[in-house]
Amino acid sequence: MFETAIAQETNSDQQCLDFLDLFKEFRRTVIAYSKTPAAYDLTRLRKLESKVDALWAKLTDSQKSSLAQALLQRNLLPEEVGELIKTFNAKIVRIR
Numbered sequence: 001m002f003e004t005a006i007a008q009e010t011n012s013d014q015q016c017l018d019f020l021d022l023f024k025e026f027r028r029t030v031i032a033y034s035k036t037p038a039a040y041d042l043t044r045l046r047k048l049e050s051k052v053d054a055l056w057a058k059l060t061d062s063q064k065s066s067l068a069q070a071l072l073q074r075n076l077l078p079e080e081v082g083e084l085i086k087t088f089n090a091k092i093v094r095i096r
Contacts, residue, residue, distance in 0.1 A: 016063055019055050020070060026052050026096065027076055049096055056095045068092050 026048040033041040059067065072082040084090050 013063060013066070015055075015059065016067055016070070019052075019059065019063075019067055022048070022052055022055060023071065023076060023095065052096055053094070061091065064092060 026045075029041065029045050029048055033045050056064070068077065068081075068085065071077040072079075081092070085092070
């Protein structure tokens with residue numbers, strides 16, 4: 001129930017939705033690069049990393065927390081990250 005509420009909150013925030021879209025694109029690029037590394041892919045990956053970092057830095061702590069839960073729900077972050085957040089009441093400082 002808690003995760004559902006967070007997902008609904010995140011979906012109503014355009015900045016969070018933009019970040020989710022960007023992060024999904026970043027993950028797809030990482031996966032593609034791991035399968036067939038190419039100079040173009042690496043350049044694109046570096047640009048996406050910069051965009052992800054810049055947008056993450058602009059988010060509030062509340063938005064970051066909501067996004068972390070949404071990313072965990074969508075399996076875009078490893079389960080271990082969720083366990084660490086719960087166990088240590090941790091915050092994600094850098095998303096990538």
